[in-house]
Amino acid sequence: MWFKNLSIFRLTEAFTLSPTELEQKLAGMAFRHCTAHEESAFGWTAPISSSGQLVHSSNGFMMLCGKKEEKVLPSAVINEMTQEKILDAEEKQGRKLSKKERTAVKDELIFELLPKAFAFSRKTYAYIDTLNGFIVVDSASSKSSEDLLSHLRKCLGSLPAQPLNTIEKPSLIMTQWLTDQAAPADITIEDECELRSPEEAGGIIRCKRHDLALPEIKNHLDSGKQVIKLAVNWADRIAFILDESLAIKRLRFLDLVNDQLADMNAEDEASRFDADFAIMSQEIANLLPRILEVFGGENLA
Template sequence: MWFKNLSLLRFTEPFDLDPVEFAQKLDARRFRPCGSLEPISYGWCAPLGKDTFPLAHVANGFVMVCAQKEEKIVPASVVNEILSEQVAEIEDRQGRPVRRKEREALRDEVLQDLLPRAFSHSRRTYAYIDPKGGWLVADCASAKKTEEIASLLRQCLESLPVVPPTTRERPSAIMTRWVMGNDLPPDITLESECELRSPEEDGGIVRCRRHDLNAPEIQNHIEAGKEVIKLAVTWNDRLSFVIDETLSIKKLRFLDLVQDEAAQVETSDPVERFDADFAVMSLEIAAFLPRLIELFGGEDLQTKQPVV
């Protein structure tokens, strides 16, 4: 269950809810499958997979949760085809055009008729709370999915005082200096992927993959005013990832040094395997996150205002 992304939210107040009480609060939004006329269902499921397990799984003080979303799949092309047939029938029978408001009402009727027969798609999103470090860490590739997790937690806890992390220096400015060959920390190794953007509104974007970042063409883009907004790096020979200007991390890989630590726990039991991997992963991320903030000048506490 190794995370492939790190989407980070910072607690502005201590998270001191007892894990048992926390799991009980999550039960108010336990996942249930979509009803026949429901297009979507979203709620909490047990991270360990079975309903008999708790909704909050604790290891070494870290609290894992898992949100499950089920969506009915109704292709827009099918809806439009049926809608067009119904509109044409009304216009032919009544000799009048179907106006926009009536068309939208017909579209809703078509959707309601198709939903009971629609296929559904389900996905799970894992996240965990680090009470000691003050982090909510989600395995999400987009800010929208992270906000969905935070919103679901808010509905169960009544409030969730978290904000995106902010640093004293702009990550794009620091990453640009690294690619220029300046101030590269000893525990950071540049890989062969980056994205550059011109600072002006709607500025041009250059994406480089499998490319030597020391090449003259990359340096020319920087000299022309572009900044690095995404950069692939390796940290301390333990983690490899792509970081962007918002401190979101994608394409995360736990390298051999970390995987070897997890492999020391030899077990064929899936629950024990999950527990061991989660313990190693969360401890590794807990060691990395303070360094991540430090790399970009430290935390900007003035902007740390809670979002309740």
């Protein structure tokens, strides 16, 4: 259950629903499988499968889990079968089909094949931090995160949330850290970064398992490239890749955090989940204000 990626949103109004009230709202869009002719279906499922509850609450944090099922129809197969049907129809009718007719042939084929298609599903976890006013989604994809928030808005009627934004541009601050080799005392620069030239369609340099203090890195920075991704370690508690949009990727909780978990006695799935969630959510709640602080504070405009 430990989150690997964080897409972070700021609630611009207090979240006032109780866990019970939120559960009732989500129940109207509980997960169901695709019908025969549906290409996809989305719904809410229990974060802890054994509990059956759509909301898992702990100390002001409310965990949700969205589940999306999609039918698999390989585009290469569809295109080949569509072309065969178009050629067959043109031969029988003695004329070329119009663009509209060709589209109709493809749509009809997809409709025929959907009931026979394999389906796969994936879960996306998120939680609402009602104390500090954040929504945190475990996803490296902004599209996937926005999709989950869109479905949450449908359930709630409205959800005043926006991507996290700071006064200073993260790329400029991270570039300065790397140029000066002088990040804040509680932030350690690790061995991975991505640099980009500021001009449109500028070149990108990716460095992994690389000493970022070497002159060759400074040469790229002196030529005008900016840091758009940087591997850092915060207070020897959490390591991650931070990008220019404040998304956090490849999140790892370090020994100081894992030692806390080892001290907790969790005997079943629900207890383990609750212990993991309690520690993880609190660590992230401690991290986010610090991220906002090092980039000049939050911009709510």
